[in-house]
């Protein structure tokens with residue numbers, strides 16, 4: 319954790335808090351079990367029961383907390399105390415804050431969702447763009463990642479990740495910049511996606527110059543109509559073109575399904591089954607031509623629990639690691655909890671029913687359309703007009719409020735908010751902030 323001028327990292331306090339967090343961490347409990355091999359069976363049994371109960375207590379606390387959180391947001395009730403920062407006065411505003419206990423919970427919950435099989439997970443780094451989160455995921459056993467920008471890809475390689483899928487079309491100068499990245503990080507195995515014959519030609523020409531071979535996934539459009547090629551003859555021909563190109567190796571299918579928004583789980587499953595049926599058809603067509611499909615990478619946070627059940631499919635959720643108010647309210651079934659908020663302050667109290675925050679759209683993302691976030695610690699607050707550095711919020715009664723009052727906001731969409739901030743203020747599990755993390759891949763350009 320980098321030290322920041324506003325936050326003094328207290329070594330004694332920090333080791334204490336690490337000790338406390340390890341007491342409740344299920345992973346640590348499992349490790350502890352092996353240090354008593356000579357205890358008799360009763361002791362082992364008691365020891366196991368004790369730690370099992372600790373794990374259950376940890377899980378139960380988070381599950382209950384998460385349910386309460388989404389209900390509180392819905393009802394506009396007072397804020398969940400897990401998010402109140404004890405030394406909030408040391409953090410300037412507007413700021414991005416990340417809560418370690420909640421990030422840890424979300425990573426563990428994603429792994430539990432795929433029944434502990436980390437090989438099913440390829441998280442998208444676009445949400446966090448941060449080296450420390452990669453380290454937390456690596457500690458949990460997650461070693462493969464997806465990303466969108468060359469800077470994210472470089473950050474992953476710099477942090478020891480070998481299996482990196484750049485799920486983005488390389489065009490123009492980015493083709494050579496991609497090849498140069500591969501040459502600078504020979505230990506990393508970068509894969510990339512294509513959906514057009516011209517892209518295959520440009521990529522193969524750039525790669526062949528250096529005698530390299532790059533793995534390429536065909537980007538398939540299953541209904542989002544953003545990128546990708548629909549299932550059909552043209553898609554099969556494109557895959558065959560990759561196969562026939564010496565510098566490229568076909569590596570399977572990439573599918574993103576951001577059009578699936580069904581809140582009802584049964585309807586969401588039905589929509590996912592439609593995507594899976596299209597993929598099965600594509601696989602059959604490719605198999606008929608003798609073309610191999612080594613892997614399928616698909617989905618985001620709302621759909622990954624469904625896809626992960628399919629053999630040969632890796633799921634690529636991104637938002638889950640921080641979650642946000644958009645996903646918390648639309649997909650409560652997922653069971654993740656918000657782990658990153660925006661800290662703001664009251665800068666003006668223009669009327670008895672209005673406050674103005676220092677949280678404009680340069681600090682909280684304007685995507686998607688509609689409310690950009692929800693105020694957590696003022697009951698029945700309703701967000702109103704927003705400008706670059708101001709956000710007016712209507713409140714039942716502003717008279718008891720004061721200038722400089724801290725306001726915690728859960729954004730509708732966390733991923734674009736992260737890119738607006740140079741660093742996170744990091745809140746430990748004891749709710750003290752003691753340092754910052756750089757948003758490593760905030761810029762798009764690899765160094």
Ligand SMILES: Cc1ncc(COP(=O)(O)O)c(C=O)c1O
Nearest residue numbers: 442485574618619634635636637
């Ligand atoms: C290609 C791709 N894969 C995966 C994801 C992750 O989706 P989510 O944000 O729902 O986790 C996204 C999100 O934008 C994406 O564009």
